[in-house]
Amino acid sequence: MISEPELVGGTDFPEAVAPLPPQRHEPKPPRARRPWLWALGGAVAASAVWAGALAVHERRDEAEGPDLRGYRAQEDPCAKAVLPGLTSAFGPKKESTNPLTQDHPALFRAECSVSLDAKPTPYDVLVTYTLHRVTDPRPEFEAQMADPLQGGGDRISGVGQLAYVKEDEAGTMELHVLDGHAVVSFSLSPVLTYEEDGPQPAPPELDPAATRTFLVEDMNALLAALRK
Missing domain, CATH: 3.40.1000 (Protein Transport Mog1p; Chain A)
Structure with missing residues (x-):
């Protein structure tokens, strides 16, 4: 009976490897802005508004002065x-x-x-x-x-x-x-x-x-x- 021939040296052929699928490059989501920058900007704006309002209030108080309760200058x-x-x-x-x-x-x-x-x-x-x-x-x-x-x-x-x-x-x-x-x-x-003709009453x-x-x-x- 004729048997299958054996390979000399015992070298095995590598198994076939399936090709890798092509990789997809997903678009990166936009970078979120740092919230502390928004908070800082809001605080600066609020401080500016408050400072302006305070300055206006102080100038108005200086201009108005104390409450005179309706009294004003009367020449006579x-x-x-x-x-x-x-x-x-x-x-x-x-x-x-x-x-x-x-x-x-x-x-x-x-x-x-x-x-x-x-x-x-x-x-x-x-x-x-x-x-x-x-x-x-x-x-x-x-x-x-x-x-x-x-x-x-x-x-x-x-x-x-x-x-x-x-x-x-x-x-x-x-x-x-x-x-x-x-x-x-x-x-x-x-x-x-003073009366000339008598004492003063x-x-x-x-x-x-x-x-x-x-x-x-x-x-x-x-x-x-x-x-x-």
Whole structure:
């Protein structure tokens, strides 16, 4: 029987290898932008907006200044002072002096006097109006009202935020009022005259309670007029 021939040297033929399929190059997805860059940009923009808004707010506050509660410069407070209480008790308004004024960025001040045609002794009402445009006048006002060198005073209610009444032996009665940044004062005093043909008539004695009532009534009317 003839057998299959054997290969000399025992060399084996390599097995056939299947070819690899062609590789596909998938397109890479676009690179995502780093989120911290967006956050940083947003923070910078927000900071810029906030800084701008703060600057505008500060400039507006500097321009507006404190709340003056409607008070403004009044060149002639005596023209605003109708004085219904005092004129009913002492006599009609006769005349008033030309006001002395100071108009400064920090404050406005005006002072004048009104004559009352009272019998037998005429009276004058000195009107002083000071509007503090920058600083709060309350600490200084309280210190002045408590100063014994200036006569002290009694605190009363019913007008402004703080009010004090002062009296002296010469028959002068003063009312000092603080309302916000405005300080307004009345000083009611007899007019001292000298008669050639005889002694000067003594001024009548005032009823302190009634006079205080008239001063408070007239001051409330003046404060309302100074805010118009």
